[in-house]
Amino acid sequence: MAKGQYKKWLKPENLVLLEGWKRNGLTDQQIADNIGINRRTLDKWKVKYGHIGRALKVGHEAANYAVESKLLKKAMSGNTTAMIFWLKNNWRDKYNDSELSPEERKLAIARMRKLDADTRISEAKANAVEKLSSASDKKLDTILDKLIEEAQDDGAKESTN
Incomplete structure (x- = not known):
């Protein structure tokens, strides 16, 4: 050029x-x-x-x-x-071809909650890793794994309700 x-x-x-x-x-x-x-x-x-x-x-x-x-x-x-x-x-709220059934709507909401929780956990993990030294990584992974398990348990409970 x-x-x-x-x-x-x-x-x-x-x-x-x-x-x-x-x-x-x-x-x-x-x-x-x-x-x-x-x-x-x-x-x-x-x-x-x-x-x-x-x-x-x-x-x-x-x-x-x-x-x-x-x-x-x-x-x-x-x-x-x-x-x-x-x-x-x-006028999307009125003229929309992709109407979901009540069950599909609940499932979509549950999936979004799980995705939000997973995102928050990933962000918290990334922030914590940046702040902590490499020596405490094992402890952090243990804590975050427990949080992930609890979030998954809560998500499973919500989707059955």
Whole structure:
């Protein structure tokens, strides 16, 4: 990459081009290829040179708004597919195909509680390991193993209730 190549892309006409590419649905990889740079370089430019980052963001948002507007118009004109799509994505609590039975809901809740407990235990173990010396690792493992067993016992009790 030639030094200073980014300067060309800070010119207003090139910022409009970047925005247009993003609005037309090009990925950052495709845009980097069009410019003749590596994708990581484009990522750095987006952070370092705000005009480039904003052009790509505005282009993406403009495309989203344009598609949203057309979808809404189709839905309002009676296009059933557009109506279903709109409602499922904008009124999820009411129009959701994945209704769970009460039993499935309880099972999902129990699994989430177990996952949360396991996560808290893992985080506590990681924090404790960082704070304690290597000599006390065996003691810590014993304590944490007991906590894990208790959490599993509690999870088993909750899922049977």
